[in-house]
Amino acid sequence: NAGVTQTPKFQVLKTGQSMTLQCAQDMNHNSMYWYRQDPGMGLRLIYYSASEGTTDKGEVPNGYNVSRLNKREFSLRLESAAPSQTSVYFCASSEPGQGQYFGPGTRLTVL
Amino acid sequence: ELKVEQNPLFLSMQEGKNYTIYCNYSTTSDRLYWYRQDPGKSLESLFVLLSNGAVKQEGRLMASLDTKARLSTLHITAAVHDLSATYFCAVDGKTSGSRLTFGEGTQLTVNP
Numbered sequence: 001n002a003g004v005t006q007t008p009k010f011q012v013l014k015t016g017q018s019m020t021l022q023c024a025q026d027m028n029h030n031s032m033y034w035y036r037q038d039p040g041m042g043l044r045l046i047y048y049s050a051s052e053g054t055t056d057k058g059e060v061p062n063g064y065n066v067s068r069l070n071k072r073e074f075s076l077r078l079e080s081a082a083p084s085q086t087s088v089y090f091c092a093s094s095e096p097g098q099g100q101y102f103g104p105g106t107r108l109t110v111l
Numbered sequence: 112e113l114k115v116e117q118n119p120l121f122l123s124m125q126e127g128k129n130y131t132i133y134c135n136y137s138t139t140s141d142r143l144y145w146y147r148q149d150p151g152k153s154l155e156s157l158f159v160l161l162s163n164g165a166v167k168q169e170g171r172l173m174a175s176l177d178t179k180a181r182l183s184t185l186h187i188t189a190a191v192h193d194l195s196a197t198y199f200c201a202v203d204g205k206t207s208g209s210r211l212t213f214g215e216g217t218q219l220t221v222n223p
Contacts, residue, residue: 031209033210033211040215041215042199042213042214042215042216043154043199043201043213044213045210045211045212048209048210050209058210090153090154094209095209096209097159097161098159099144099156099159100144100201100209100211102146102153102154102155103153104152104153105152105153
């Protein structure tokens with residue numbers, strides 16, 4: 001039982017490049033989330049998916065797109081990376097009332 | 112818009128001392144969560160508080176929830192160095208389903 005997994009762990013991009021962050025969970029959770037964490041700002045929600053087939057914007061969605069591929073997988077895409085998107089990205093999953101389980105994070109640097 | 116405020120943001124304390132971290136939030140909710148994050152690591156769930164008056168304890172940490180005051184506390188008893196980490200509270204606003212709004216985090220350093 002791996003919980004929530006994320007790939008890659010580290011990534012360096014040049015401004016304007018695109019990439020997709022992958023997330024998968026094996027806990028059969030309905031809801032999945034993408035956050036970014038910047039120093040001194042806690043976690044901010046980018047997008048979430050309450051259930052398979054649905055996605056909704058969070059607090060900071062600009063510059064990102066998501067795909068809920070199936071119940072297990074939820075990907076985050078940066079179409080044209082900008083230095084302001086340098087951050088640590090966390091994926092999480094949950095069932096109502098249970099709190100969220102977080103993946104190990106992806107450390108992204110955009111030059 | 113739901114706002115979650117923690118204080119203090121930075122806390123340096125000596126081993127053996129007691130202290131409390133406060134988490135205030137701006138709108139009605141009866142679901143609050145506490146997480147721990149070690150440097151360079153992910154978030155680990157500590158406590159799930161699902162009703163007014165809920166109290167949970169694990170080792171030297173105890174969390175409580177007062178939904179009327181919109182306040183949760185994380186009390187540290189006889190701190191030890193291993194408790195050094197950043198602690199986040201997160202609130203599930205009633206209108207947001209299972210979306211959480213996080214506080215900024217309290218960076219705790221326990222000195223020998």
